Amino acid sequence: MDSLRLRDVQARVDAYISQFEEGYFDPPTLVNRLCEELGELAREVSHRFGPKKKKPGEAEGEMELEIGDLLFVLVCLSNSQGYDMDDIFRRTMEKYETRDKDRWTRKRPAP
Numbered sequence: 001m002d003s004l005r006l007r008d009v010q011a012r013v014d015a016y017i018s019q020f021e022e023g024y025f026d027p028p029t030l031v032n033r034l035c036e037e038l039g040e041l042a043r044e045v046s047h048r049f050g051p052k053k054k055k056p057g058e059a060e061g062e063m064e065l066e067i068g069d070l071l072f073v074l075v076c077l078s079n080s081q082g083y084d085m086d087d088i089f090r091r092t093m094e095k096y097e098t099r100d101k102d103r104w105t106r107k108r109p110a111p
């Protein structure tokens with residue numbers, strides 16, 4: 001699992017943000033931005049899978065782009081706090097792989 005490249009993602013975002021005097025927003029602002037982007041993703045999911053379709057002529061958004069926006073803001077929040085996202089991801093997977101290892105029905109091996 002050492003091939004994960006979240007650190008590269010973090011470095012690219014940092015190179016982008018470092019071009020600007022403003023730098024990273026403060027954590028409350030970044031969390032607000034996360035909520036905004038999550039709302040945009042929710043809207044796309046709702047239109048794609050729910051009963052409330054878009055109005056005629058309303059542009060079809062892309063779920064992938066909204067997921068990307070969420071990732072970007074999460075990386076900004078992590079970078080602003082000096083967090084290592086490879087370490088965050090490793091710790092998160094260890095949690096799921098131990099705590100939830102017997103929670104779901106495992107697929108049977110092929111005969």
Ligand SMILES: [Mg+2]
Binds near residue numbers: 037040065066069
């Ligand atoms: Mg967005």
